[in-house]
Amino acid sequence: xxxxxxxxxxxxxxxxxxxxxxxxxxxxxxxxxxxxxxxxxxxxxxxxxxxxxxxxxxxxxxxxxxxxxxxxxxxxxxxxxxxxxxxxxxxxxxxxxxxx
Numbered sequence: 001x002x003x004x005x006x007x008x009x010x011x012x013x014x015x016x017x018x019x020x021x022x023x024x025x026x027x028x029x030x031x032x033x034x035x036x037x038x039x040x041x042x043x044x045x046x047x048x049x050x051x052x053x054x055x056x057x058x059x060x061x062x063x064x065x066x067x068x069x070x071x072x073x074x075x076x077x078x079x080x081x082x083x084x085x086x087x088x089x090x091x092x093x094x095x096x097x098x099x100x
Contacts, residue, residue, distance in 0.1 A: 012039035017050055024054040028061055 012035050015023075020043045023036055032040065044051045 020050050
């Protein structure tokens with residue numbers, strides 16, 4: 001039985017970064033199992049890219065929650081559709097200049 005646990009742990013520790021990114025994302029939505037959590041934490045110790053990805057996910061989740069709370073308590077509409085035509089034109093010309 002201990003050999004089976006070691007094999008399972010070995011599989012968890014050798015997942016590709018894509019799978020660890022999926023786990024990091026799922027960790028925001030559900031509690032991870034002990035092996036998932038352990039493997040993810042060990043992977044984060046050695047993988048800067050996955051650590052950064054997990055931090056970005058957390059930042060985006062927090063930002064969206066904050067925005068949702070602010071919009072819920074605010075009666076004014078979102079600012080996007082009310083941008084003055086002059087500002088729209090400046091943005092459009094800047095984007096066109098960057099493409100050339």
